[in-house]
Amino acid sequence: MTTNIPFVSSATLNAKLDYPSLIAALKAAFAADWTVPVRHHHPIAIPGEPEQTLLLMPAWEGGKSVGVKLVTITPGNGARHLPAVQGIYLLLDGATGIPKVLMEGTTLTVRRTAAASALAASFCARQDAATHLMVGAGALSRPLIEAHRAARPIRKTLLWARKSEQAEAKAAELARAGIAVEVARDLEAAARTADIISSATLSSEPLIRGAWLKPGAHLDLVGAYTPELRESDDEAVKRATLFCDTRGGALKEGGDLVQPLKAGVIKESSVVADLIELCKGKHAGRKRDDEITLFKSVGTAIEDLAAAKLMLERM
Incomplete structure (x- = not known):
């Protein structure tokens, strides 16, 4: 086994993983038959501060590539002036198991997450979608804005955040x-x-009300990745045709679907397709120009492996 494993930095990932290519790579990956076990959650006690969480997200393409993302979520990092989420991605040769490359995990995650939303929009948003509203000014806001511009002819971008100064700073960055x-x-x-x-x-608490959605709107929900969180109300899920990245993840972890499911507002069958079914051609996505669509994303290791493989090709 080689001991000199190359490391791909955040800057290199941003430079090499352009959104049109990344969206195409994810589309091919979701159409393939890769193996994606359920992600592992391990609580880790830290004396004197909140519990840390270790996440392991593996996926593989038998005989070709094996990848795993290791992520820690450490609430106590705020007091250390460090991000709570830290991560790294390891890509292995599928035939030999030899490590091929290590990659910075946070940037890989935000770029593949944004690309997945844009991939969903390529099926679910109107082809002439021109106005994009970004709700939230955090780490995913710029990637989502850039990725959607790669998938649809966006001419106007709006940005809203609870703290206007954060929105102003992000707008200046863009x-x-x-x-x-x-x-x-x-x-x-x-x-x-x-x-x-x-x-x-x-x-x-819901931020987006279903009553606000105009005919033909597409709602792309990327936050609220636990059952306790939520970005949309019951009216939104009742009015919309529902899609998700993976049924196994979104129907168990995404509060925007889990909460209305528990309340009996929707059924599991209300989700008409996930990205696997869309990319395999089992569902066409949007059927009418006036149809309201909703995509719920919680993330999957398929996306990580697809992004890592694309990065390896470009090294």
Whole structure:
């Protein structure tokens, strides 16, 4: 086994994993028959501070590639002025098990997550979608804005956040990258005009109301990755045709589906397709221009492995 394993930095991942290529790689991966075990959750006690969580997310393409992402979530890192989430990705040769490359995990995750939303939009959003509303100004906001621009002819981008100063700072960052973003002061007014609404927050109460969604709107829900969190209300899931990344993940972990399921507002069969079914051609996605669609993302190791394989090809 080689002891000199190359490491791919955040800067290299951002430079090499362009969204059109990454979206195409994810589409091919979801159409393939890769093995994705249930992710492992391990609680780790740390004396004097909140419990740490270790996540292991493996996936493999038999005989070709094996990958695993290791992530720690450490609530006490806030007091250390460090991000709570830390991660790394290890890609192995599938035939020999020899380690091929290590990659910075956080950037890999945000880019593949944004690409998955854009992939879903390529099936579920109107082909002429031109106005995109981004709800939240965190780490996923810029990737989601850039990825959706790669999938649909977005001409106007709106950005709303609870703290207007965060929205202003993110808009300034995007302006420096050549993307004009208008900060939205009124969430309802912005949502009523949007063709695509992306939300990536840790909200425990619905932010997006179904009554605000115009005919033909597409709702892209990326936050609320636990059953206790939620970004949309019951009216949104009742009005929309429902899609998700994987049924096994979204129907167990995504609060936007788990909560209305428990309340009897929807059934598991209300989710008409996941990305596997969309990419395999088992469901066409949007059927009518006036149809309201909703995509719930919680993430899957398929996306990590697809992104890592693409990165390896470009090294």
